Amino acid sequence: MAKNTIVQRISLDGGEAIKSQLQALGSAGERAFKQMAAVDRANFEKFSASLGKARTDLAAFVKNTALLGTGLAAAAGGAGAAVFSLAKSSAESADEAGKNAQKTGLQIDAYGRLEFAAKQANVSQDQFVSSMSKLNKSIAEAAAQTSKAGGTFDASGVTVTRFGAATEKAAEKTETAGTAFDRLGIKLKDANGKLRPTEAIIGDLAEAFSRLEDGPVKVALGMEIFGKSFADLIPFLNQGRDGIRDLGKEADKLGLTLTAADTALGDNLGDTLDELAGAIFGIKRKLGLLFAPIVLAGAEGFRDIIVQNKDAILQFGAEAARVTAGVLGAICCTF
Structure with a gap:
């Protein structure tokens, strides 16, 4: 030893x-x-000092500019954070509602009323949006095919504007184009030939389906209009026009319906917060690159110490x- x-x-x-x-x-x-x-401890001490200075400079920068959200962080337990959280969540909800309304072809206020009525019938938001999107597509296709028939019939198939063989061919096209709507007695267009509001068409469909006996005919017509999700939508439609309208009024009273301005504000706030997050990330990355040479030199010195x-x-x-x-x-x- x-x-x-x-x-x-x-x-x-x-x-x-x-x-x-x-x-x-x-x-x-x-x-x-x-x-x-x-x-040689000099390199390591220099490295440590550089890191300390970098940390101090970064802290001062963040404090002075609040680029990393220190203003909000300081109020995390107070009213500032609560207001921010409320505004953010409300904006996200309004933005989502606006986008869902676009998917379904509904005005935003109509979407709010109908989505509430569907929810009361245990129809989920996803099921409702999917069904309404298919309905919107069915309406557009039926209206387009009716127009291709030369305007011979309106959506109910009764207004003749042509004569002879051309009329018979147009009738055949219309008969296949709007069969489900026709058989249910639903008019897609108003007296001026314009598409009726989707909310009004849904009300008519609900009234028609609520009176139909459950069975293969009801299912076939429903699937042609709403797609495979029709079965999920039956409790909603069985409320009838009046039931859905009453629930829509309840949604208005509860403040659940939004306006176009509400959804626009939600979309703008969401976009701005995304841009803010991007700006913060960009600044942090640039700051890191500014301090990178100092850290690199220190790391190289420390590496050499270890190797030696x-x-x-x-x-x-x-x-x-x-x-x-x-x-x-x-x-x-x-x-």
């Missing part, structure tokens, strides 16, 4: 026990400590492992 002693560099409870273990490492441990003591003393560190580790194994072996033998 080497006679040289290792100066204890660790001060903590049980230090004497650690000192005796370090002494047991002998000459290999002594050499390792001497080599590590001879390491690799053998000593590994040798010290091997001796420490040997001593630890011996200590553990002695403890095991005691038991």
Whole structure:
């Protein structure tokens, strides 16, 4: 065992026990400590100082400009954060409602009334939007095909504007184009030849389906108009025109219906918050790149320290492992 002693560099409870273990490492441990003591600490200290300065500069920048949202973070437990959260969630809800209304071909206020009525019939929002989207497509297709027939019939198939063989061919086209709507007695266009509001058409469809007996005919007509999701929509339609209208009035009274201005505001706020998040990310990235050369230089210096003393560190580790194994072996033998 080497006679040289290792100066204890660790001060903590049980230090004497650690000192005796370090002494047991002998000459290999002594050499390792001497080599590590001879390491040029200047680079590491410079690296640490650079990191400290970078951290201080970054903190000051954030505090002064509030680019990272410190204004909101400071009020996280107060009214500021509550107002922000309320505005954000309301805007997201309004934006989503506006986009769903577009998918269904409904005005935003009509969407709110009908979606509430559907919810009261246990029809989920996804089911409602899917069904209304298919209805909107069915209405458009039926109206387009009727127009291709030369305007010979209105949506109910009764107004003749042509004569002779051409009229008969147009009638055949219209008969297949709007069969489901025709059989239910639903007019898609008003007296001026314009498409009626989708909300009004839905009311007529609800009244017609509520009077139809459950069975294959009802299902076939419903699937032709609403698609495969018709079965989910039956409880909603079975409320009839008046039932849906009454629930729509209840939605208005409860403040559940929105305006076009509401959805536009929600969309604008959502877009602005997305842009803000992008701006914050961009600034953080630019800041990181400004400090990157300092961090790089320090990291390179620290890397060189590790590489230069690799053998000593590994040798010290091997001796420490040997001593630890011996200590553990002695403890095991005691038991």
